[in-house]
Amino acid sequence: DAKTTQPPSMDCAEGRAANLPCNHSTISGNEYVYWYRQIHSQGPQYIIHGLKNNETNEMASLIITEDRKSSTLILPHATLRDTAVYYCIVRVPKQYGNKLVFGAGTILRVKS
């Protein structure tokens, strides 16, 4: 699986958009980008995933650059409950199955 690089921590004001970057410069053409988050002491929670196109769901938006070497997770209106560790994961489902490889992630602190 391609390695990912994320900033160790970020702060965001409540009500503002939180933009979490992820670099995956060695990503190959059939690798998907997944985002999970882990709120303190809980199990991780799926947020969103994508391959080439930008994606949006009820939780967030995922912007993937045209060369696919980086992506950004956007929480449009961050709340205090969005304070968590956010993990960017890339994988090839057909080749490696559904095994997730977690890095250290980004600690997002939403402040009032």
Add this chain to the structure above:
Amino acid sequence: NAGVTQTPKFQVLKTGQSMTLQCAQDMNHNSMYWYRQDPGMGLRLIYYSASEGTTDKGEVPNGYNVSRLNKREFSLRLESAAPSQTSVYFCASSESHYNLGGRNEQYFGPGTRLTVT
């Protein structure tokens, strides 16, 4: 619909003792996973079961055994606990281990906090 449940929530063991962590899911998922998370680190895969009747090693399998008891239940056993196995253990499940890019997210349980002294 409870999702993924794990028992116990907390456990303290002495070095050399054995125990089994239990995991069950009620979503009729085919695949189940065991991860461990050490302080300040991401999760690491210990073992997984792609389907009932199969199990495979993950990234850190040494010192652990697993049993896929049926489609719902997947247990993790520590035969002789060591202080290095002090960690938080998470169980997860997903609809399928292999897909062609569908959502196929993993659903995680609340974790078991294990301390080995």
